[in-house]
Amino acid sequence: MNEKMVFLALQDNEDARPIRESIEADNPLAVITQYPGVYKIDAPGRLVVNRASVEARIGRAWNPQDIHLTLVSLSGNIDETDDYFALERK
């Protein structure tokens, strides 16, 4: 179980908030833990950030590459397209 976990750590700021919220909405298994200045998001197997979900929250176009502006750390294999940014471990 433990080696199949993936995680994403995001800064705790206004830019990351809509990303965190879309992860929360799109990944029911994700567990979000708050640390000072950082949110760590753990999930079993796969964690996805959907472009459409983030865009719905910020009201303008968003490029999944922009996640790197607030990304602190991650673990897992990256699967990335124009429409989503995902971490996987199978």
Added chain:
Amino acid sequence: MQVDIKSLSIKPLRNTFDQVARFTGTDKSASRYLEATIGVQPETNFHYQPLWSKDRAIYDKRNTAIVMADWYRLLDPRQYYYGAWTIARSRQQDGAERNFSFVEKRAMLAAIPPDLKARIAHVLLPLRHVEYAANLNNCYMGAYGYGVSVTQATMMCAMDRLGIAQYITRIGLMLDDGADRALKAAKSAWQSDPEWQGLRELAENMLVTKDWFELFVAQNVVLDGLLYPLVYQSFSAELNAAGQTSFAMLTEFMNEWFDEHVRWCNQVLKIAAAESPENRAQLAQWVRKWHPQAVAALQPLARRALGDNGAAALEACVAQLAERLAKSAVH
């Protein structure tokens, strides 16, 4: 030696302002947009009665026939508060500046055949006067409207219109190698050319419209919804087909701006119409009132811009607007 850095996590008692929490129904941290919008409208303790109306307060819900239980619900899907809006516009301004200098450096406008150049000058340049009317109209909505959600967006829209008028003016100066003859000719066309009088009359009728929400429908929904696709999409596509892509480059801001303008207008209409059958009927009645005037005013412009294809292009714009209105449930 070992240094332990202890971290202390302080949990905030509240995650957002009380008025925002009351609006959203939860104490979850809210976006800057909501925090800059909800609860900002002045509601009580007005010390001075406005001189222009004895029975109204300075900010008064009764300035329009539309009734909303909560005016804050007319939120802007673009989530523009002052900061977000200025950042977005400054990025677009950078792009527009690059396009202008590209066209200028390669003297692309000088390469346009004279007849086509005259057509661009005739169709585009008088529109700066339309934009100025749109600026005044949106200022009016900002002044007499209610609920910061909608009035902050109309004020930003007013400033956007000034920007668009300035871009048109710059194109006019470029068309004429820096001289203002084309702009002066456009102004006298706006004032006396029969082809433009329909649009001028429409603009002047809007300037004296009292109900700010009616003005929103007339200007931002109906007239913009027909004029922008006609000039910045159909006419621009025709010039592209003739090999003159510089027009599309110089008016790219208008195109981009219109896409987001549509999203905002659709959302405002949709929420206001969903509030009550009375609102929906009132909005539909305003559309019926202004739509024929706008179509009639644009007919000569469509003919001038697109020749025999003008009528068909205007039909397509009418269909596009009808589809938008149907989606917002205004019919």
